[in-house]
Amino acid sequence: MTTQVKVAIAYHSGYGHTEVLANAVATGVENAGAVAQTISVADLDNLNWDALADADAIIFGSPTYMGSVSGPFKTFMDASSKIWMEQGWKDKLAAGFTNSASQSGDKLNTLIQLSIYAAQQGMNWVSLGLLPGNNSSQGSPTDLNRIGSYLGAMAQSNADEGAEVTPPQADRDTAQALGARVAAAALRWKQ
């Protein structure tokens, strides 16, 4: 009998760019042989908390707004304090991704915030696991992990373009790689 591993992707996206990444993460999860479910956290009244409870791993995704997670994502974090009280997500795997307009844009702070959140929930954080791209004379903006993050997946979306154009394919592929890594880890974790 094969073990079914479920990976939830809990994300917020104000204008669709981070949602593109959430879908790319889900593709990576599915390609690695696990079941992916994307869950927008924007509508707390209709949030599928059961799916989060049922997941072996939760990958958190938020745009970087004002150098931290977006307001709706923070509202979701605070609403999950009931779960924290019971340590309901303890020992699940966790990972994170973020997206913003600037190359840096203080995205690292968002990933740190997500990893601390996961730690408070008793979860085990999975890093991106890719060497940095685009950091040598041989590098290119089309490289995987072109922004050079370790803690999670970072993406950059031009401020004047829609989600059908930006973030670029390299960032979508990086998000996909994160999904595949977490799914592979969850498959090992569940054995």
Ligand SMILES: Cc1cc2nc3c(=O)[nH]c(=O)nc-3n(C[C@H](O)[C@H](O)[C@H](O)COP(=O)(O)O)c2cc1C
């Ligand atoms: C309220 C607000 C705050 C923002 N703050 C930042 C920021 O701190 N750094 C940055 O690089 N971009 C910032 N941006 C740009 C967004 O991160 C960027 O447009 C991103 O692609 C939005 O993702 P979304 O379409 O999923 O909402 C901000 C945008 C908004 C609306």
